Amino acid sequence: MVRLIPEEPAFTTASEQAAWETLRDGLGEHDVLIANLRLTDDVKDHEADLVVLMPEIGVLVLEVKGGSVWFADNAWWIKRRGRDCEIHPVRQARESKYALRTYVERSPLWGSRKRIAWSHGVVTPYADFGDDFSVPELPRWALHDRAEMETLAGRVRQNGWGLAHGQRAPSYDDVEAIVDILTGRLATDHDINSEAQDRQAAADRLTQEQAGILQVTRLLNRVEVRGGAGSGKTILALQQAKQLTRGRGDRPAQRVALLCYSIGLAEHLKREVSSWHRKDRPAFVGTFAELGRLWGAPDGDRTDSAFWESELPRMMAGLAEELPARERFDAVVIDESQDFAGTWWTPIMKGLRDEDASGLYVYSDENQRIFARFGRPPVSLVPLVLDHNLRNTRQIHEAFGPLAPSRMYARGGEGPSVRFIASRPGEALDAADDAIDALLDAGWRPENVMLLTTGHRHPIQVERTAFHDQEGYWKTFFAAEDVFYGHVLGCKGLERPAVVLCLNESEIRERARERLYVGMSRATDELVVVGDPEWVRTVGGHEVARRLGCADVSGMS
16 A cells, blocks of 8 residues: 555645545555645745655656636636636646755755656646647646546556656655655654643643633722632732732732742742842732741741741731831732631731721632631632633543532643552552653653652652751752652642652541642643552542542552
8 A cells, every 4th residue: 555644634625635535545555645745945835735756657746726727818727716716736836846856855865866757747636628638838648637537546657757857767765765855754752841831831821811810800909719720820819919019000009918828839939920020029929937027027946836826927917017008018919828827817917008908819729728727818808710720631630620629621731641550558659759760761851740749758858858948948849950859738839740649648637638639730741649549539539539540449558
């Protein structure tokens, strides 16, 4: 059978497809049929409808014209939308032939080979020309009309011989060289990182479209935007802070604070804001604890919950009351607000210029409330809901979908299936390390890969945290140099294209379902889950286990 390049081309006209199918069924096994070949040289863009490479005969470039084609007044004509239009099929075929021949002969892959026979012809699958039709620019045997379609394969051989002009016929090696040159011999490897970047760009465009929701808030000063993982909340929070800072329409520029709980997310927000024009940058970007330090509150021991839940907010409330007007905020934007303790809202409200009228814009996902805090802002907020997942592939979104707070619609594109690796909790870290190696072997760049644990931290995370301080450790996430090792508790709002989620815990602890939800949603393109099937069934439910493919796998505890 003839070799087809591509094997299943997409045609814009039925005439091209008809000619291609006829040649496909009639050419020999050593022939090559190329469809829709485009070439740009230093003169113009060329498109060869069909190129036939025939060893021991020649190369034939065919121009295909559908519909009613005729020749009159020394010109070729076709009817388009009821109008007679002049066309130039012979010139198109001839120019494409010469452009392709020049391109091939200039290629290093052609080397010192001598010129071979190149020919051109015209096919009109639906128009008839009599046997006695003759025009100077094209021999009749190089014009193939409707009546000659059944014998087209044989006619193209005659066409190739007839217009060879004494040049040598190509050998089988010549044909292979031409195929390599015209289709790109120096092929590159499939790069899954590029696909991830493409999906990321598409998600960014969709998120910018979704930013229209901010127009709804133009006349509102107390708003809660709710959305599940992947809905673009963080980007919207950033855009909200930018718009409020610069001012818009009838609103003047405002002094804005952009807050979150986790150090990692705060580092991300700071990096994004640092790239903005100075007039767009909020007055403060960081964690609640950093805001306290700005006001003069001391730092505390990370393990002292009483300090963070009671002492620090009490001190910050007192400091906020003493703030001069110029250091207060016209608006506060909070990302991942479900992480904020109830006691934290008092100093936040006191830090506003007007506790009753200044802006408060919070972005939340109740199913990502993985800390035992249940605080809510002490004021009424107008709720707005995001119901589209823009960040995760459809496969990842569907895997964690049953854990989401409400139904969401997947718009993140297609990707590989989510994989589950059954492992006992004590062996899960080793299995997760093997999964990381497999991702790297598959072509993922280290900076696009992350390993997250739900139980005790990975030894590499412990080592890096000991070497750096907490802020230094989180800077390694953005260094784009190596695989990142983290814990689900610290990675909300952050993501990487490829994630291995290690369920390395044997007991089912409080907020386990929320941790599973957060961990599974951190991957945008490829997700591997490692753990005990029974743990997944108990925590995530039968539907999540079914979608991960471990619903019927025996427990390994």
